[in-house]
Amino acid sequence: MTDTTTQTTAVAQQQAANIAIKPMSIKDTVLAQFKDTEAGLTAMAEKYRNVVYSVTDSKGMADAKAARADLRDNGRRMLTRTEAAVKADVNELKAVMSAEVERLVGIVKPVEDAIDAQIKAEEKRKADEKAKRDQEEADRVKAHRDNIEQLKAYVEQAEGQPVEVIEKAIATLGEVTFGEEWEEFAQEAEAACIATVQRLLAMVESEKTRIENARLQKELADARAALAAQTPAPAPAPAEPPAAAPAQAAISTAFEVEPWGDDEPAAAAQPAAEPVDALEPARQRVSSWAAARRAPAPEPEAPAAAPGLKLGTINERLGGAITTSAEGLRILGFEPAGKVGAHGVYREGDFPLILAAMVRHIESVQAKAAA
Numbered sequence: 001m002t003d004t005t006t007q008t009t010a011v012a013q014q015q016a017a018n019i020a021i022k023p024m025s026i027k028d029t030v031l032a033q034f035k036d037t038e039a040g041l042t043a044m045a046e047k048y049r050n051v052v053y054s055v056t057d058s059k060g061m062a063d064a065k066a067a068r069a070d071l072r073d074n075g076r077r078m079l080t081r082t083e084a085a086v087k088a089d090v091n092e093l094k095a096v097m098s099a100e101v102e103r104l105v106g107i108v109k110p111v112e113d114a115i116d117a118q119i120k121a122e123e124k125r126k127a128d129e130k131a132k133r134d135q136e137e138a139d140r141v142k143a144h145r146d147n148i149e150q151l152k153a154y155v156e157q158a159e160g161q162p163v164e165v166i167e168k169a170i171a172t173l174g175e176v177t178f179g180e181e182w183e184e185f186a187q188e189a190e191a192a193c194i195a196t197v198q199r200l201l202a203m204v205e206s207e208k209t210r211i212e213n214a215r216l217q218k219e220l221a222d223a224r225a226a227l228a229a230q231t232p233a234p235a236p237a238p239a240e241p242p243a244a245a246p247a248q249a250a251i252s253t254a255f256e257v258e259p260w261g262d263d264e265p266a267a268a269a270q271p272a273a274e275p276v277d278a279l280e281p282a283r284q285r286v287s288s289w290a291a292a293r294r295a296p297a298p299e300p301e302a303p304a305a306a307p308g309l310k311l312g313t314i315n316e317r318l319g320g321a322i323t324t325s326a327e328g329l330r331i332l333g334f335e336p337a338g339k340v341g342a343h344g345v346y347r348e349g350d351f352p353l354i355l356a357a358m359v360r361h362i363e364s365v366q367a368k369a370a371a
Helices: 004-018 026-036 040-047 058-158 163-174 180-229 247-253 280-293 311-318 326-331 348-371
Strands: 338-340 345-347
Touching: 004 163, 026 040, 026 058, 026 345, 040 058, 058 163, 058 180, 163 180, 163 280, 180 280, 180 348, 311 345, 311 348, 345 348
Parallel strands: none
Antiparallel strands: 338 345
């Protein structure tokens, strides 16, 4: 904006102010016309006040009629004629004033509209950007929530599936990592995944137990059927047990589900190298996660002690190699337990849990980098 523009604006504002504070308004001007006649009207009224005319004679009657005409024509009717004339002028002024105001408004209104359009365009842009950000945030959160629900839904989907299918799902979930792409939902997703793996492992063990029980029951039934179908045979030589001895031993043993891996006869016949358990990584992951979650916090010295662990103290204990922030701790699942001044503080007992959470996060990032 130039100095000339500033001066022009200042002049316009001053002129508008002068109009606003003009001493004589239209009302004052109109009423002044009637005010000016007040002295003459007062004098006229006083001239004829308390005059008693001798209307019984012709001269007195003429004087009375002349006084009445003077008060009527030069007093009352003069005022009403003036009122009618002023009203006509005011009505005409309304139309003239409306046209003049419209003309003058036309000078500034386009400029006002142009500036208003700029303001509204910027306000709309900001509102649109905010709406877009809000929608993107809602979509982002929904995507994470949907993925977490999908992790949880594997349990229902596994119902009625063969063991091999469930084991494949467990192996797949056991390799899933929850890195930066999961943002602040990484810890929640990790917990959901581990819980799902735990339940799937339990389903597999239960199904394997059921299958093994069914197999043992079938073997027992087959052995009993084979024994019933056998015909009497000569007694076997003492040195050589009969071929049916294994079946006899099975028949003579009461049915009992043995613990997995305890005194299995078939185990002795297995080769020295044990088969690879595809579910072992998942089991180890569940075990390490559960151990980290069970990490005990130190006994507080005073149960009623207020939280006082500052963020700076945490970073000092980390030795400078690793630093964190309030947002970083929030991502790991730790919110301030109180405030000292404007800064959040944490419970001393949370420090071991914070370290365990950091270890899990670093392992997750490491696994992702190695993939």
